[in-house]
């Protein structure tokens with residue numbers, strides 16, 4: 280490079296000298312340009328192919344795990360070292376709300392970033408072969424990642440459609456292993472809900488039989504194979520582990536460990552710790568492959584715990600929250616939720632901001648440096664919540680569970696929440712006709728015990744207006 284001093288000296292030289300100098304200068308500049316072009320070409324040659332340096336994403340969606348059902352959330356009767364380790368090496372949320380309080384809708388919200396009803400899944404889809412689920416035109420997280428050059432895999436439960444177009448391979452997953460309906464017996468892999476009894480285990484759209492093999496172990500094996508095969512390219516693995524959903528089939532080790540607990544907490548705890556152990560086995564594989572630091576791990580429940588007969592009428596722990604699976608009180612919506620990405624996301628911190636399961640769609644794409652979706656979604660990126668402990672991206676939110684006259688709704692603005700047609704599946708207090716509009720302030724009444732609808736008519740009207748606006752699609 281010519282120093283600036285040289286140019287200053289040039290001004291006082293005779294014109295002919297200056298012209299000659301200018302001629303050489305042009306040649307030097309031309310050579311410099313050629314050199315920088317060549318440098319650029321050489322650099323492009325060594326830059327990794329697009330996506331090769333992007334983080335992997337492992338999204339683990341647990342099933343019917345109650346609001347506080349991990350040791351680090353306050354359930355000190357549980358042994359959950361894997362989840363506790365994730366909290367210590369990442370963040371956990373205290374106000375992560377599921378997109379809905381039942382399986383299919385929650386999964387639709389997670390995988391599309393949209394209000395589940397707008398994704399075409401206001402309630403549970405059929406668990407019977409041949410029945411369509413979430414419309415295939417909905418854009419899933421798997422499709423978004425696949426478009427960005429990721430390998431995409433589904434392992435575990437699906438429950439978003441049981442015909443070719445709406446099974447996982449029709450919704451953006453390169454590979455799929457698991458059951459299509461809502462639940463299975465973990466040894467026979469038969470649907471575990473009602474008759475007629477039927478087998479439900481599939482690989483890439485083809486029925487397979489793996490008689491007598493414990494499904495959580497099969498999922499671990501599948502995860503390990505996926506991680507090993509895809510370790511050299513960015514991947515998005517959606518592991519929808521069907522645990523601790525009924526039937527509660529914890530292993531012998533955990534049956535002995537929890538022998539002192541009363542039923543149904545005992546059976547539930549056995550299955551929670553079985554789940555924790557299986558997740559730990561997959562995380563150990565990530566460590567062995569050297570992928571842990573370049574993999575974003577999210578673990579979250581799809582909604583609150585079940586109080587159904589098949590779940591022995593309970594066993595999960597919602598702590599101070601009212602409600603459970605199937606209703607829009609906090610016990611149905613607040614879920615244990617973790618994210619860990621060592622080196623990028625703070626470790627051992629807690630986030631209390633109101634956030635939702637719909638937010639993972641834009642958040643994971645954002646963190647991975649992929650393009651945001653080109654269409655409107657309700658979820659928002661949590662980047663600033665995660666990295667800077669920034670404010671909640673949501674001033675307002677809305678939930679719908681079911682359709683028709685008995686559909687439940689909840690709408691939230693700040694700490695105010697209005698429930699319409701509420702259902703309390705935890706049986707805490709009777710709901711009367713007056714409670715069909717149930718207004719609470721979560722700041723003063725986290726247990727949602729007192730209906731303020733009559734005392735706060737102006738607030739009720741405002742919340743009803745907001746709900747109407749959401750229902751109109753605004």
Ligand SMILES: [Ca+2]
Pocket residue numbers: 342343381382524581582
């Ligand atoms: Ca569930």
